[in-house]
Amino acid sequence: MAQRNISPWLKQALELGPTLAFFLVYLRLKEDSFVIAGTEYSGFILATLIFIPILLAAMAALWALTGALSRMQVFTAFMVIFFGGLTAWFNDERFFMMKTTIVYGLFAAILGAGLALGRSPLEWMMGEALPMRHEGWLKLTRRLAAMFAALALANEFVWRTQSEEMWVKIETFAFPAVLFVFLWLQIAALQSYMIQPEE
Incomplete structure (x- = not known):
């Protein structure tokens, strides 16, 4: 299709x-x-x-x-179904809360593995939609890998130390907002690496 x-x-x-x-x-x-x-x-x-x-x-x-x-x-849908199923099966909210840590952690690991090979998984996924030189993709990948790792750690802190309702609010609004602002700032900071269409 x-x-x-x-x-x-x-x-x-x-x-x-x-x-x-x-x-x-x-x-x-x-x-x-x-x-x-x-x-x-x-x-x-x-x-x-x-x-x-x-x-x-x-x-x-x-x-x-x-x-x-x-x-x-x-991938996100699979993780939601899997950990949502575990949450219901074991009747334990913690499985669904841990899902966010694992998703962010895996994203950080995938980006980090690509960097170790001198490649950018982001460039492979988004290169056509966002034309940018390879050096720019490597910078963005390094920064985003660090951000995903930080979000994974933040989620662990929140669900282990805060109330259930506080976790739901942070998961729904704070984490996506932080990631959106971070990406917007990175795209703005990497404008010098963008490939402009020829006149």
Whole structure:
């Protein structure tokens, strides 16, 4: 299926909507507990289980509209399903909270492994969309690998020391905002490495 362009607003809604839906469902259910098949589950775990089909529906819609899904989207969905399943199976919220650490940690490790080989996985994934000289990609990769490692450590600190509700708020808003601002600043700082189209 050929890749198709859709409205950037619709694309953002499909990509970010499930996370916002999880946050809203969690706020509604956080004080409640539910008995399913004789087992009592917290509102957090039920919100996690509701989040999974919402995420899959959004990804299916994105694929149907654009004809493509990024490797990062597929990987993130797999991690959500896997750790969401573990959370429900063991009736333990910590599995879903650890998911963020593992995702960020793996991203840092993948970028670091590429750098060790003198390559930039980012250039391979995004080179066509963002033309930039190889040196620029290496700089961005080093910085982003460090940022992902820092976010993984930050998540470990937050879920181990803060309340469940605080973790949900930071996971939903703070981590994505920090990553967005960081990437925006890096793109601005690396303008000298950008490849400009010939006049």
